[in-house]
Amino acid sequence: MIGRRMALGALMTGLLGACSKVAESGPGASLLGAVERWNEATHRLITSRTALAREFDKADISPTFRGNGTTRPDAFDYALQEAAGFANWRLAVTGLVERPLSLSLGQIKALPQRRQITRHDCVEGWSAIGEWTGPQLGPILRLAGLKPQAKFIVFRCADNFGGVPYYESVDLIDAFHPQTIVAHQLNGAPLPVKNGAPLRMRIERQLGYKHAKYVTGIEAVASLAEIGKGKGGYWEDSAGYQWYAGI
Amino acid sequence: MTMPRSPLPPRHALSTRIWHWVNFACLVFLFMSGLTISNAHPRLYWGEWGFAPADAWLILPEFPGWMTIPGTYNLAEARLWHFLAAWPFALGLAIYLIVALWRGHFRDFVLRRSELRWSIIAADLRQHLKFDFTAHHGRFNLLQKFLYIAVLFIGLPLMIFTGLALSPAMDAAWPWLLDLFGGRQSARSVHFLVAWGLLGFLVLHVLAVLLSGPVGQIRDMITGGRSPAENLT
Numbered sequence A: 001m002i003g004r005r006m007a008l009g010a011l012m013t014g015l016l017g018a019c020s021k022v023a024e025s026g027p028g029a030s031l032l033g034a035v036e037r038w039n040e041a042t043h044r045l046i047t048s049r050t051a052l053a054r055e056f057d058k059a060d061i062s063p064t065f066r067g068n069g070t071t072r073p074d075a076f077d078y079a080l081q082e083a084a085g086f087a088n089w090r091l092a093v094t095g096l097v098e099r100p101l102s103l104s105l106g107q108i109k110a111l112p113q114r115r116q117i118t119r120h121d122c123v124e125g126w127s128a129i130g131e132w133t134g135p136q137l138g139p140i141l142r143l144a145g146l147k148p149q150a151k152f153i154v155f156r157c158a159d160n161f162g163g164v165p166y167y168e169s170v171d172l173i174d175a176f177h178p179q180t181i182v183a184h185q186l187n188g189a190p191l192p193v194k195n196g197a198p199l200r201m202r203i204e205r206q207l208g209y210k211h212a213k214y215v216t217g218i219e220a221v222a223s224l225a226e227i228g229k230g231k232g233g234y235w236e237d238s239a240g241y242q243w244y245a246g247i
Numbered sequence B: 001m002t003m004p005r006s007p008l009p010p011r012h013a014l015s016t017r018i019w020h021w022v023n024f025a026c027l028v029f030l031f032m033s034g035l036t037i038s039n040a041h042p043r044l045y046w047g048e049w050g051f052a053p054a055d056a057w058l059i060l061p062e063f064p065g066w067m068t069i070p071g072t073y074n075l076a077e078a079r080l081w082h083f084l085a086a087w088p089f090a091l092g093l094a095i096y097l098i099v100a101l102w103r104g105h106f107r108d109f110v111l112r113r114s115e116l117r118w119s120i121i122a123a124d125l126r127q128h129l130k131f132d133f134t135a136h137h138g139r140f141n142l143l144q145k146f147l148y149i150a151v152l153f154i155g156l157p158l159m160i161f162t163g164l165a166l167s168p169a170m171d172a173a174w175p176w177l178l179d180l181f182g183g184r185q186s187a188r189s190v191h192f193l194v195a196w197g198l199l200g201f202l203v204l205h206v207l208a209v210l211l212s213g214p215v216g217q218i219r220d221m222i223t224g225g226r227s228p229a230e231n232l233t
Helices: A002-024 A026-046 A076-083 A105-110 A137-144 A234-239 B014-040 B075-102 B105-109 B118-129 B142-165 B168-173 B176-181 B184-210 B214-223 B228-232
Strands: A090-095 A101-104 A113-121 A127-135 A152-161 A164-171 A181-183 A200-202 A215-221
Touching: A002 A026, A002 B075, A026 B075, A026 B168, A076 A152, A090 A137, A101 A105, A101 A137, A127 A137, A137 A181, A137 A215, A164 A234, A234 B075, B014 B075, B014 B184, B014 B214, B075 B105, B075 B142, B105 B142, B118 B142, B142 B168, B142 B176, B142 B184, B168 B176, B176 B184, B184 B214
Parallel strands: A090 A215
Antiparallel strands: A090 A101, A113 A127, A127 A181, A152 A164, A152 A215, A181 A200
16 A cells, blocks of 8 residues: 555656656747647637626625735835825826826826726636726827837836836737726725725736736837836746736 | 457447547646645635635645645646646547547437436445446446446536636636626636546546456557457357
8 A cells, every 4th residue: 555655656756747847848838838828819719809807786896805916015105105195196108109198196087987896816716896997098098199019008016026016018909908997996985005006907807917006107018028027027027927817 | 269350349439548548637637737726725715706714615725745736836837737738628528529429429328217216226336335347237337327427528517617717808708607607706616626526536437447357447448449249249
């Protein structure tokens, strides 16, 4: 019996060892990378560009909304902003745009607003439901005027994570999706600090780490190669998480 | 004396044999990488949402490294192994079910009304508990039929559909997934429970093979073997 268990143990150790070798090898890594692109291509093939994430009723809202990742940015400037009620917060729209913008919270609240009760799914496995309010990203990008070379939208954030400011990015399909909003309210109140005050992205058809919090900048770029280490987001660059997080 | 070669088909069709082993390999990778994903948030909930211990109906243990892929915690890599195995698993099951239905391979699984009597079911269970796996009616005995129907038509498809329901993009594309399972967190709970149910089936399946001449059983699932009807002639 012990012999069999040891044999099983040796087999498992061998399999696990082989797995990490495959994951680190060139062809193994590209096979694992290919499955991410395959997931994305299949999703884009079978999903309409404007297919909406389900919107729930007020009764479905979870009693609290978990804060994850950064729950309080440690920068001194953020503490000053918070003390001032974020009155001086600006959202810069830069990069490959005809008219760079610098929007105040007042200007953001004056744009046409969208309200949506949606489910937030973390890559770890949990979910929470909240009501988000804010302008759609699409009209803001049209206001700035995207240049034809622009292919991705990068979000710049005020929170330091592992020593670098958090960043994320989406393609233009998700940037112009009707439910992609720059939220400034959760459940009818200004965003709590743990949920990204004063501004956070909602990218409803992807996992939580795409929904950048504490957003200070929106940048249109032609390629993600020059952003961070080139994979398009903090978790993508630092821990190998998938850039396409629809699954 | 050698018998002339019979036109009878092999005991296991080629499509069955290929699918059997591909599916086995996929399930090993899916289960072990799935345990890493479970370790990322070891709590299960019912309904659409859940995140706190108080919301959970089950708090799970942390699964040790020898049970998980990769062997040390890495959620990003575990997800890729999970998806890499999920594609051949889902496509393989779909193709196998279509081919097998088309060619009538499932005739042997059909439950006859005469078999569905408590006395027959009880006798079949007693026979199994004595490790006697002789089939009296057709190729499979009753418990075998129940288990294979449950695994092929309920368990394995449930893994695919509950898995799809965990994807926020798929929920937007096919919102009926959420209605089918009563919410994403319910789908996640069902995904976890059925995975362990399939492991339970694997244990019974391997036990039955070990107790019924494992060398011949495994050889036949590789080479095809000879049809039992041919053995009778």
